[in-house]
Amino acid sequence: xxxxxxxxxxxxxxxxxxxxxxxxxxxxxxxxxxxxxxxxxxxxxxxxxxxxxxxxxxxxxxxxxxxxxxxxxxxxxxxxxxxxxxxxxxxxxxxxxxxxxxxxxxxxxxxxxxxxxxxxxxxxxxxxxxxxxxxxxxxxxxxxxxxxxxxxxxxxxxxxxxxxxxxxxxxxxxxxxxxxxxxxxxxxxxxxxxxxxxxxxxxxxxxxxxxxxxxxxxxxxxxxxxxxxxxxxxxxx
Numbered sequence: 001x002x003x004x005x006x007x008x009x010x011x012x013x014x015x016x017x018x019x020x021x022x023x024x025x026x027x028x029x030x031x032x033x034x035x036x037x038x039x040x041x042x043x044x045x046x047x048x049x050x051x052x053x054x055x056x057x058x059x060x061x062x063x064x065x066x067x068x069x070x071x072x073x074x075x076x077x078x079x080x081x082x083x084x085x086x087x088x089x090x091x092x093x094x095x096x097x098x099x100x101x102x103x104x105x106x107x108x109x110x111x112x113x114x115x116x117x118x119x120x121x122x123x124x125x126x127x128x129x130x131x132x133x134x135x136x137x138x139x140x141x142x143x144x145x146x147x148x149x150x151x152x153x154x155x156x157x158x159x160x161x162x163x164x165x166x167x168x169x170x171x172x173x174x175x176x177x178x179x180x181x182x183x184x185x186x187x188x189x190x191x192x193x194x195x196x197x198x199x200x201x202x203x204x205x206x207x208x209x210x211x212x213x214x215x216x217x218x219x220x221x222x223x224x225x226x227x228x229x230x231x232x233x234x235x236x237x
Contacts, residue, residue, distance in 0.1 A: 004036075005036065005037050005038075005039070005224075006224065006225070006226065008034075008036040008037045009031045009037040009225050009226055010226045012027055012030055012031060012034075012037070013027050013226070013228050015226065015227075015229075016229075017229065018229045018230065018231040018232075019228055019229065019230060019231060020230075020231050021192060021195060021196070021199075021220075021230050021231070022188070022192055024220045024228045024229075024230050025188050025191045025192050025195065025220065026188055027228055028045055028184070028191070028220060028221070028222060028225065028228065029184070029188050029191075031184075031222065031225050032184030032185075032222060032225075033184075037225075038184075039223075039224060042073070042183045042184055042185050043183070043184040043222035043223040043224060043225070044180050044182075044183060044184075044222065044223050045180070045181050045182050045183065045184060045186070045191055045220065045221075045222050046178060046179065046180050046181065046220070046221055046222070046223075047177075047178075047179045047181055047195060047198055047199070047218060047219070047220055048176065048177070048178050048179075048218070048219045048220075048221065048227065049176060049177035049178075049179075049202060049215065049217070049218055050175070050176055050215075050216040050217035050218075051171060051175045051176065051177060051214065051215065051216065052175075052210060052212055052213045052214050052215070052216050053171060053175050053207060053210050053214070054175070055171055055172070055173055055174065055175045057209065059207060059208075059209040060207045060209050060210055061170075061171060061207065062169070062170070062171045062177060062202065062205050062206075062207065063143075063145055063146060063168070063169070063170040063171070063205070064145070064146065064168070064169060064201060064204075064205045065146055065147050065148075065166050065167065065168045065169070065201075066166070066167060066169065066179075066197055066198050066201035067161055067164065067165060067166045067197070068165035068166070068167060068181065068182065068194040068197060068198070069165075069190075069193045069194060069197055070165070070182060070186060070190035070191075070193050070194050071164055071165035071182070072165040072167065072180060072182060072183075073182050073183035073185065073186060074116075074183070075163075076116045076117055076162055076163050076165075077096045077097065077114070077115045077116045077117070078094075078095045078096050078097070078115065078116070078117050078118075078119065078159050078162050078163060079095065079096065079097040079098075079099050079103075079115040079117070079118045079119070080095045080097070080098060080099065080118070080119040080120065080121075080155070080159070081099045081103075081104070081118070081119070081120035081121065081124040081125075081127070081128060081142065082098060082099070082119075082120070082121045082124060082155075083100060083121075083123065083124065085152065086121045086123070086124075086152050086155070087100070089152050089155045089156070090119075090155050090159070092156075093155045093156040093158075093159040093160070094159055094160075094163070095119070095155075095159050096115065097114075097115055099118075099124075101127070104127055104128070104130070104131060107131045107134055107135070108130050108131050108134065111134060113134075113138065113140070115140075117140070117148075117162045117166075118135065118140045118141070118142055118148065119142055119148050119149070119150055119155070119158050119159070119162070120142035120148065120149050120150070121149070121150060121151070121152065121155075122149055122151065125142065125149060128141070128142065139168055139170060146168045146170075148168070165194075167179060167180060167198075169198070169201070169202065177202065179198050179202075181194040181195050181198055181220075182194050184222055195220065199218070202215070203215070215232050217229065217232075218230040218232055
């Protein structure tokens with residue numbers, strides 16, 4: 001049945017054609033609402049970038065965060081590595097999990113990952129080295145460049161932004177970038193607004209060492225749909 005739905009979705013667009021962003025989003029909306037193509041769950045809508053970077057070089061890494069204007073469409077469980085007064089500030093700020101040594105051990109020994117986003121105070125960073133290899137591949141390792149290492153005075157803002165829909169993006173080993181922009185139940189306007197915010201954020205992070213074309217390809221899709229190529233010339237950069 002899934003194969004039939006995918007095939008039906010693929011018939012709605014021309015795979016080798018580049019669509020303006022709004023048209024691409026409208027096609028995604030059709031896929032998630034048409035009886036022949038929609039799924040039984042609210043699919044995540046994603047942007048997939050092919051970047052003209054050489055990810056082997058440290059000066060060509062693309063990593064940052066972006067606040068999605070329309071949010072992510074889901075409850076975000078925020079964990080913060082903090083102790084003492086910082087832990088109390090995190091609790092007041094509404095963090096779902098205050099991670100102490102016991103939680104760090106659980107992550108290290110059991111691979112426990114029941115949270116969606118992670119923050120840390122500077123004082124806790126020295127304790128996270130032993131779990132960096134667990135958190136890193138999942139995009140959950142706090143990092144100053146991503147704004148996820150926060151001083152006490154910034155804890156409230158950081159927690160609020162993560163719960164409101166701040167997402168981190170980071171290129172993978174092949175020079176690709178994958179960023180969620182919401183749910184299939186969002187309106188086309190919300191998805192376009194979020195997609196434009198992500199696109200502008202990625203453009204702003206162009207490494208100075210990159211020569212030639214930076215954004216080589218942009219595709220929008222849902223969790224289980226075919227990709228739709230976006231015309232970058234009119235994508236709202």
